[in-house]
Amino acid sequence: MNPEYMDLDRQGNVLETGVLVLGGGLAGLWASIKARALIDDVLIVDKGPLNWGGLGSMCGGDMDVWDPNDDVMSWVDDLVYYFDGLIEQDVIELLMRKSYERFLDYEEMGHRFARDDRGNLRRVKQRGLDHVSALLSRPFGTGGHNLVSVLVNRTNQLGVRRLGRIQITNIIKDGEGVAGVVGFHTRSGEFYIIKAKVIIVATGNANWKSSYGTNTCAGEGFAIALDAGVRMRNFEYLKVWNVPKDFAWEGQTMLLPLGARFVNALGEDFMNKYSPKLGAKMDPHYNTRAMAEEYLAGRGPIYFDASAMRDEDVELLTPTGGWMGVNYTRLRQMGMDFFKDKLEWIPQINYAIGGIDADIEGQSNVKGIFAAGRARNLEPGVYLGGWAVSGTATTGAIAGENGAKMALSFAYQPRIDPALTAKIKHEVLAPLGKAGIHPKEVLNELREVVAPYDVSILKSEKGLSRALNRLKEIQEELLPLMAAESPHYLMKANEVRAMAQVTEMYLTSSLLRKETRGGHYRVDYPGRDDHYFGWFLISKERGKLSWSFRRVPVENYKVKPNRYYMDLFQSPGNPIIGGQDAT
């Protein structure tokens, strides 16, 4: 018998930890900081750089923080309205309360938020809501980078251990609970076996690599969680963002209130037509829906026009530091002036909103597997400025605390069967060094599946079914032919396989939800339907995805939904797809 089947140490590097955090971004860093306060051994494993800190370093750093002078239930009421009722009110109340604690933590760690002359925090109301507001990170332009830095420094001070460039491929269970994970180094292919009492999944959202700061998280965290029996939800929602066609730009929501506008090919500020109340200040999902409708009506392309902004505002919002500074300067050198020229913008899928279905303590349906940050799903598609900075801190801390408590509650280290890991190792590394289809080319096919408007923004039975048929072909014909000439491409191939599964979750969930709510817009079902007032849950059984449904327990909640953010948006009537009247 192959000696590997008897001995873990012969298979690769074996490590042991109490709490294992998958993903070292904002949520994973928060989880490890709070876990480390309770337990000695916390290990972060990331497939990215060792001390990087995740995609949060690219964001503006603004954070939705509950104002303790305000009634927290007013915030819950705002959010129930904004999310069209599809939210756990007890969870959202807890997170809002916790957001203030995490803000205090951030300032204690040395991060700064903007204050006025009298020292009061500056708050910016979000998306036209009455209460919910964000604090602004200072200094402008490098806020996200600074948030990440203070957290990384704190984890290092606390002695949180860290491994970089390791892609985890499987969660190993011990009966009903977890025993650890296995994975490989994405540069060398060397195999790792990590024993853990508790696993916190903080791997971010899944995306199709839109090249807008989101190319790293591809849904492998969900793939391994599904395989371990974890339930997912809200995969019918995408974050669709309006972005410059050619380059990246952060901070449009700051520009819009200062005179910047989206205009169509006719020069019309079209959003006023779709949302007379809020115009382009509405959630960007509605802006992109309007952009798509303008295209279909023959009034594309869409431009971002900042030429009406006052000079002092332009000066205030001209990026000077960080990646935005280099970006802006280089565009100017190429003859493109962001503030003076009309530059084309397009709607683009940023990532899938769906994630792990967790309880209020952050634990999934599988004992010992917790979820944090964007990997834990909260919301149905629409997206507040400052939401992720807030949510990564609150859900990260919750998962870290509760995960550590659970790890402390049992003394033994779970056992891992060497025969099982030897078999997995063989399967995981099998594509290595073989010839086959390059993962990036399969990714392009998946992008083509989700890209069309009738699949991603103005969804219809026809579009979604067509996409699902094409996906099946890709899954059957192309996925098995993917190979990996190096460990780097083995990682990419795993990403693409995970993306294909996310695509399946997206398309099927979108077909199932025959109504419109939050960021999910069905052209053929443009209204709300109480029949769908709940969550489509996804689990994996015998290798196949399956769906179930759980209603929102609104009878247990204080706020009874009677107003809906989605109603602020009206389609004026599109000759091709029909407007609201066509229903």
Add this chain to the structure above:
Amino acid sequence: MIQRVDQSKCIGCGTCQRICPLDVFRLDVKQDVTSPCSAACPIPNDIRSMHYQLQTGSIEGAVRMMLDNNPLASVTGRVCPRFCESECTRKNIDAAVNISAIEQYLGDHVIQDWVDKVPRRHAAPVAVVGAGPAGLSCAYFLAADGFQVTLFEAKDEPGGMLRYAIPEYRLPSAVIAPIISRLEKMGVIIKYNHALNDAFSLDDLQAQGFRTVFLGLGAGKAKKLEVEGVAGEAIFSGLDFLKGVRTGRIASIGSSVAVVGGGDVAMDAAQTARRMGARSVTLIALEGEKDLPAYRHNIEAARAEGIDFFCSLGVGRIAHHGSGTKVIDLVKCVCVYDEKGNFAPQLDASACSQVTANTLILAIGQEVDPASVPAGLASPEGLIKAGSDTCQTSAPGVFAAGDAVTGPASVAQAIGGGKRAAQAIMLHLRGIELVHLPPRMGPVFEGLPEEAAIERSMRHERQPFYRPGAGGFTELYRGFDVVEAMAEADRCLTCGAKSIPSYLDDCMTCFNCEINCPTNAIFVHPFKEILPRSLRPIEW
């Protein structure tokens, strides 16, 4: 999207490959320019390349490379005074990379199913005399190249000074054993209790067919102190004391111990005495506090153990009292060296004090045992004369290196000598003039440009198993685990390497590489990948 790295500006610091979220970059570490650490290493180890192996996640690659560089990494990782770290570029940023701890990690790492057997590739056998660091190193490199090597050792166990001069808590015997068994698996025959000039001569080796010989005789003879009362019970040389403790021959030393000497053997003897239970240990040295010849880390370790330092003092006479107590007269040492730099201590007998001790250890230095040196090979100073670069002695086919050539020096210098001698022997046996020996290193990396800003990062240290001073002969420091080794190797700036954009597929135009490049060598075009732009209307 990333467009180019200007190779003329790239200094190889690896910042781009360290921080790129999509892992676009790799480094080319095979360069003519030598990194400052390797330039300072007497062996020398290709430190940049080994660290890069770890940065690319290949522990196996790094371990194999370590073995190709230095077969005694588990030893030097523990006892080397770290010539490399004193030159590390990171020293000027935050703290030197803990090269030593990484070396220990690689040296200690065991690769399963290692193929040790090397096919024979040479006709003539080689004799290596002395199984200390120089001899073990030379024997390893010759055997690894396919030579038939026979190793002759005077004592009944291998290791030389490694075994007898360095205490167990710094270098456990368990570390030496695998090095020897690896050599044996590679086919090296070891003959113990074979002392040169005693059991056999160079002529005997010649007669046995060894036309090529390496001498790694070491400097294992303790120098004698010439003062009144120096002989008697419970008076040892430093080397005899350390050896006696290692072998269990010396079991008790009383409650007070005096150690004479300021070098590493003295420091080790003093700390060992402490661990033997001596309540008071006094170290007497001719040199001033700041000029002690021992390595700094060893002095600090002795201080941490609570050794009392009596500096700038010499020994006058030693009186023996009935109970075995020795009273040592101390006289002030005015100066240690003469104008020419020769050892010539001047004592001022008018300033006198006394120290009493149950046991006295004299560790005033080591020298080559003249009885071990073959006739005609010795220099006037009592060392073996050999070319510093070629290791060639005046006898044809006889090469030498290590302490016997240099005088007492570091383990790394002995290993480097043995390695160089092996290279010379390989040329010699092909009839090639030794002027063709490749240079030990290329031009040295010039250092970071002044304006280059490198992100700071915390140095990892080996943690003690127990509090210094708590006694015990088990190893004091725990070696790195995989997490620490990888993290510490990630700090290495791979000085002199070049960055190569290698995996361009998924660059997300985040500008991280360009912004953080300390020499502005990277250019990122602001336009993103075109393909995901495909979000577009279809024919409805």
